[in-house]
Amino acid sequence: MEYMMRHRCDSAASVPQLTNSPTLIVMVGLPARGKTYISKKLSRYLNWIGVPTKVFNLGQYRREAVQSYKNFEFFRPDNEEAMQIRRACATNALKDVVIYFSKEHGQVAVFDATNTTRERRISIVSFSKEKGYKVFFVESICDDPDIIAQNITEVKVSSPDYVNCDKDEAQADFLKRIECYKQTYVPLDDEKDRHLSYIKIFNVGSRYLVNRVQDHIQSRIVYYLMNIHVTPRSIFLSRHGESELNLLGRIGGDSALSPRGHKYATALGGFIKGQHIKDLKVWTSHMKRTIQTAEHLGIPYEQWKALNEIDAGVCEELTYEDIQENHPEEFALRDQDKYRYRYPKGESYEDLVHRLEPVIMELERQENVLVVCHQAVMRCLLAYLLDKTADELPYLKCPLHTVLKLTPVAYGCRVEHICLNIEAVNTHRERPGNVDITRNPEEALKTIPDHF
Amino acid sequence: IELSSVPQFTNSPTLIVMVGLPARGKTYISKKLTRYLNWIGVPTKVFNLGQYRREVQSYKSFEFFRPDNEEAMQIRKACASNALKDVVIYFSKEHGQVAVFDATNTTRERRVSIVSFAKEKGYKVFFVESICDDPDIIAQNIADVKVSSPDYLNCDKEEALADFLKRIECYKQTYVPLDDEKDRRLSYIKIFNVGSRYLVNCVQDHIQSRIVYYLMNIHVTPRSIYLSRHGESNMNLLGRIGGDSGLSPRGHKYATALGTFIKSQHIKDLKVWTSHMKRTIQTAEHLGIPYEQWKALNEIDAGVCEEMTYEEIQDNHPEEFALRDQDKYRYRYPKGESYEDLVHRLEPVIMELERQENVLVVCHQAVMRCLLAYLLDKTADELPYLKCPLHTALKLTPVAYGCKVEHVFLNIEAVNTHRERPGNVDVSRDPEEALKTIPDHF
Numbered sequence: 001m002e003y004m005m006r007h008r009c010d011s012a013a014s015v016p017q018l019t020n021s022p023t024l025i026v027m028v029g030l031p032a033r034g035k036t037y038i039s040k041k042l043s044r045y046l047n048w049i050g051v052p053t054k055v056f057n058l059g060q061y062r063r064e065a066v067q068s069y070k071n072f073e074f075f076r077p078d079n080e081e082a083m084q085i086r087r088a089c090a091t092n093a094l095k096d097v098v099i100y101f102s103k104e105h106g107q108v109a110v111f112d113a114t115n116t117t118r119e120r121r122i123s124i125v126s127f128s129k130e131k132g133y134k135v136f137f138v139e140s141i142c143d144d145p146d147i148i149a150q151n152i153t154e155v156k157v158s159s160p161d162y163v164n165c166d167k168d169e170a171q172a173d174f175l176k177r178i179e180c181y182k183q184t185y186v187p188l189d190d191e192k193d194r195h196l197s198y199i200k201i202f203n204v205g206s207r208y209l210v211n212r213v214q215d216h217i218q219s220r221i222v223y224y225l226m227n228i229h230v231t232p233r234s235i236f237l238s239r240h241g242e243s244e245l246n247l248l249g250r251i252g253g254d255s256a257l258s259p260r261g262h263k264y265a266t267a268l269g270g271f272i273k274g275q276h277i278k279d280l281k282v283w284t285s286h287m288k289r290t291i292q293t294a295e296h297l298g299i300p301y302e303q304w305k306a307l308n309e310i311d312a313g314v315c316e317e318l319t320y321e322d323i324q325e326n327h328p329e330e331f332a333l334r335d336q337d338k339y340r341y342r343y344p345k346g347e348s349y350e351d352l353v354h355r356l357e358p359v360i361m362e363l364e365r366q367e368n369v370l371v372v373c374h375q376a377v378m379r380c381l382l383a384y385l386l387d388k389t390a391d392e393l394p395y396l397k398c399p400l401h402t403v404l405k406l407t408p409v410a411y412g413c414r415v416e417h418i419c420l421n422i423e424a425v426n427t428h429r430e431r432p433g434n435v436d437i438t439r440n441p442e443e444a445l446k447t448i449p450d451h452f
Numbered sequence: 453i454e455l456s457s458v459p460q461f462t463n464s465p466t467l468i469v470m471v472g473l474p475a476r477g478k479t480y481i482s483k484k485l486t487r488y489l490n491w492i493g494v495p496t497k498v499f500n501l502g503q504y505r506r507e508v509q510s511y512k513s514f515e516f517f518r519p520d521n522e523e524a525m526q527i528r529k530a531c532a533s534n535a536l537k538d539v540v541i542y543f544s545k546e547h548g549q550v551a552v553f554d555a556t557n558t559t560r561e562r563r564v565s566i567v568s569f570a571k572e573k574g575y576k577v578f579f580v581e582s583i584c585d586d587p588d589i590i591a592q593n594i595a596d597v598k599v600s601s602p603d604y605l606n607c608d609k610e611e612a613l614a615d616f617l618k619r620i621e622c623y624k625q626t627y628v629p630l631d632d633e634k635d636r637r638l639s640y641i642k643i644f645n646v647g648s649r650y651l652v653n654c655v656q657d658h659i660q661s662r663i664v665y666y667l668m669n670i671h672v673t674p675r676s677i678y679l680s681r682h683g684e685s686n687m688n689l690l691g692r693i694g695g696d697s698g699l700s701p702r703g704h705k706y707a708t709a710l711g712t713f714i715k716s717q718h719i720k721d722l723k724v725w726t727s728h729m730k731r732t733i734q735t736a737e738h739l740g741i742p743y744e745q746w747k748a749l750n751e752i753d754a755g756v757c758e759e760m761t762y763e764e765i766q767d768n769h770p771e772e773f774a775l776r777d778q779d780k781y782r783y784r785y786p787k788g789e790s791y792e793d794l795v796h797r798l799e800p801v802i803m804e805l806e807r808q809e810n811v812l813v814v815c816h817q818a819v820m821r822c823l824l825a826y827l828l829d830k831t832a833d834e835l836p837y838l839k840c841p842l843h844t845a846l847k848l849t850p851v852a853y854g855c856k857v858e859h860v861f862l863n864i865e866a867v868n869t870h871r872e873r874p875g876n877v878d879v880s881r882d883p884e885e886a887l888k889t890i891p892d893h894f
Contacts (some may be wrong), residue, residue: 097690109693154627193647194649205652206636206653206654207636207651207652207653207654208650208651208652208653209649209650209651210649210650210652210668211648211649211650211652212648212649213668215807216804216807219665219668219669219807222668223661223665223668225666226655227661228653305793305796316787351747362658365658365661366658392601
């Protein structure tokens with residue numbers, strides 16, 4: 001069995017080999033071109049699919065070095081003193097990248113800075129070559145003044161730099177800051193930079209130029225970047241209505257809705273109508289309980305097998321009491337590592353994440369979507385949308401009969417919980433205090449929710 | 453409406469329009485893309501203009517393609533019209549979802565007329581332009597596929613080459629590539645020099661996004677793909693399906709023989725992939741090469757039928773057994789999977805296989821059938837009955853527009869696990885009829 005552990009380079013579904021060189025993603029672009037937005041979103045995605053990724057934002061290093069920001073003059077290309085500070089910050093950021101890769105098991109680092117001069121980019125490329133890191137540039141080019149103005153309003157005027165300014169002051173200063181950068185900005189060049197690996201994103205994604213994708217992870221990054229958009233929209237997540245197996249405290253299976261579950265589905269339909277959502281797409285799994293829920297909505301829905309609940313293998317349709325009685329060791333092992341634990345003949349949360357990747361990709365492409373799914377599935381989707389870690393994910397609270405409305409805002413997601421006031425059993429089991437395989441049944445069953 | 457990763461069938465059909473000078477890989481891309489789309493379940497067909505032209509005109513020389521050849525121009529325009537008429541039939545009467553119009557489409561005029569045609573019919577248009585100025589690549593293409601084309605049946609190689617180069621010159625005179633500015637509202641991908649660089653503009657929907665992702669992952673570097681099942685397993689010996697058993701003694705022998713065979717091939721940088729199941733891992737262990745485990749390569753989940761013999765399935769689930777014989781591709785074992793599910797599960801494996809070079813995939817019968825169907829362009833009906841015997845390695849080498857296959861039987865005996873479709877697939881059939889085609893076992 002030892003060999004099974006030894007060779008666990010889990011390209012389990014679609015995760016690149018962990019033995020590859022680390023990758024340094026280098027953002028390029030004038031201020032207010034979406035670099036930080038892209039950096040954060042891309043990191044969130046890579047971490048979710050299991051590639052340890054971290055953003056190194058130069059602005060934060062600068063704010064730490066120069067305690068208070070005065071005005072755009074700091075960014076004037078002829079401000080020698082400021083230039084020294086800025087170069088030192090870049091060096092420190094790259095030092096931290098080295099630590100992240102060599103000591104913290106990082107696989108991808110995103111260097112979020114303007115990197116607008118050839119000189120700066122050349123020095124990053126040499127640094128990477130010397131360290132054995134692969135480099136991939138992501139350049140964001142935008143000349144639409146409306147988009148830029150929107151960006152500035154959404155994230156710049158509220159930045160720590162402008163904490164004591166009013167909106168118009170902040171706006172005016174920021175525009176002058178952009179002008180400082182424009183003077184020395186040299187975009188990636190078709191000819192001169194033809195040996196570099198990069199993607200250029202034009203005008204928030206209407207157009208892309210992709211050069212020299214080197215490997216699997218860069219190919220996945222390109223695919224992801226080409227599928228995301230910034231059009232305002234909302235994602236609604238809900239579990240199926242309470243099911244008959246839920247009432248009995250049994251996990252898995254493919255049962256129908258209970259009477260209260262049907263009530264919820266009707267209420268959900270009422271809620272959705274009340275939201276007046278434009279062109280809503282509705283997705284369900286292939287299991288009866290989500291389909292029955294969607295049926296009450298009166299809107300066409302698409303069924304995704306990938307949205308099926310986690311397969312509990314030998315524990316399918318058992319109560320937690322049954323599991324404790326029949327598989328006490330497995331029960332404890334699951335509590336020890338709920339994310340990676342795989343039910344015998346079933347799946348783990350980790351498997352679920354990989355299964356859900358095409359769903360996430362399509363969710364990114366779409367606009368208004370309602371996903372009617374299951375507890376474990378919803379936890380995975382929520383973890384992606386709200387940037388939760390693998391440790392938090394299996395314990396996210398996703399109660400029955402509650403809709404979550406997620407609306408992207410600035411760099412994250414606003415979440416509204418809407419409980420539709422139809423009673424349902426609780427299906428959330430907290431991690432018990434004792435996760436040891438030698439624990440007694442009472443300790444194992446301490447946190448199980450009530451059922452009929 | 454079912455989905456796992458397949459776009460809605462209720463969307464407008466998509467017309468993919470190839471653009472580029474001759475010998476730029478348009479037909480290669482058209483065929484490969486079509487094979488991929490069909491495999492993932494999107495009904496796709498290629499409409500190759502050269503074939504339409506060959507039907508009405510026997511080829512004499514490059515003069516046919518001179519831009520001032522009025523008579524030929526008429527014929528060529530008529531052929532294009534006919535091809536597009538057939539596209540309409542494919543979409544409206546044959547349930548086609550994507551049509552690939554494989555022609556040079558090198559003038560703005562031609563492309564403008566295609567866009568109007570598509571707009572009028574309600575089809576989406578996506579252009580794929582291949583731009584290549586590397587004379588070695590072009591010479592290679594011409595040698596690989598042009599000199600052996602039906603156009604040059606009665607010419608020797610040098611004559612064919614010389615004529616074809618003059619043909620390219622005819623097109624060059626009027627070639628206008630897609631323009632950054634003027635064509636900024638069209639949806640397209642430009643592929644430069646066989647993939648070192650791509651320009652992607654205005655991707656409209658899911659299928660175009662999948663097409664772009666696929667095109668950006670394929671390459672033409674020569675390599676071979678080796679497919680093998682695990683060595684014979686203990687369950688195989690007992691005629692039981694599924695499960696997670698270890699290798700039989702003969703299975704271990706095969707693994708050793710496979711290792712020797714692989715060594716003798718002197719393969720550069722071979723990647724080895726297995727599933728998460730013991731029998732493929734034990735097989736790979738004998739190779740002495742590092743291997744990666746993919747859960748996606750696990751054998752089809754037979755659900756309630758896991759670890760049963762066919763006799764037991766007939767005994768316990770006779771109706772299911774018959775339903776499976778009726779539609780083996782789409783039939784899903786209760787609490788298990790269908791071949792169709794397997795194809796969707798294998799899509800990331802195929803994508804990575806495209807990115808890689810020399811790879812050995814150690815897998816399972818149903819999985820190998822799916823991979824083989826993709827590589828050899830087999831239909832969903834053929835797929836579940838492809839012959840993938842134990843102890844036989846398949847070496848697939850891309851050549852011209854397809855794949856050369858070498859079957860290498862490593863001379864270690866094994867049970868047969870191939871069950872042909874029986875004559876009677878009716879739910880009311882008797883057990884003997886159901887069990888007629890099951891292979892022998894201990």
